[in-house]
Amino acid sequence: MDFERAKAYLLSKPQTELDFPFGEGVYVFKVKGKMFATLSVGKMGKEAETKPASELPSWWMNLKCDPDEAAILRDIFPSVIPGYHMNKSLWNTVILDGSIPQGEIERMIDNSFLLVVAKMTKKDQQFIGVQI
Template sequence: MTDSLDHTQAEHYLLNKPEAKLDFPFGEEVKVFKVKNKMFATLAIGKMGKGDDETASSEKGSWWMNLKCDPDEAVMLRDIFPSIIPGYHMNKKLWNTVILDGSIPQGEIERMMDNSYLLVVGKMTKKDQQSILLHIGT
């Protein structure tokens, strides 16, 4: 395995964002990460909690993470990394699904998680943004 992130590391990274909370609105199998009640990531095994049984490509089923993304960058990332696909069960223009199979460098996954978080925070009211950005130091 390359210098990549597993689902546990990804979960810790996401939860360390200022005011990040874990929620389960889609059931126990799908971890939803929110900031001020706005979703910025999901994490689940296989096809967002449904498992990956019909594809023999995964050993025990890879973890899939949905991340919000700039539409142009989303397409570029899909071209660069085979394990980044259009957002599963999401707006495919604004979300990517990152398959945590070890093929994407840790720094790149962290950058995508940071971008997803900041895109969601950027759409909030100025007041909410300020309370969060204080923690980031921006």
């Protein structure tokens, strides 16, 4: 999954808004003001300024996750690591390097979205149109 597909899928979730509270390079996806995903270029540092686009780091996506499932996903996929700049037990970083099937990434996005919505009031859940 590339950046454009990830962004489109994240924005397809009901009532999702795009925000940039951490600066223009970090896409933050929220539902009813609650973050469920971020999307940004992975660690790059100053050397990235001189590299061609083909050598730049992959896009990294932070997704909320059940702690037990988070650990399992890290064991299965080398491109799933503890959440970068996030609570490492509740968030995973998925490196979009093409090694994880698109369907699996979509499942992880769906789970992140549902975990955030599940913490909302029944009224907000109904507004979003999600049955938990």
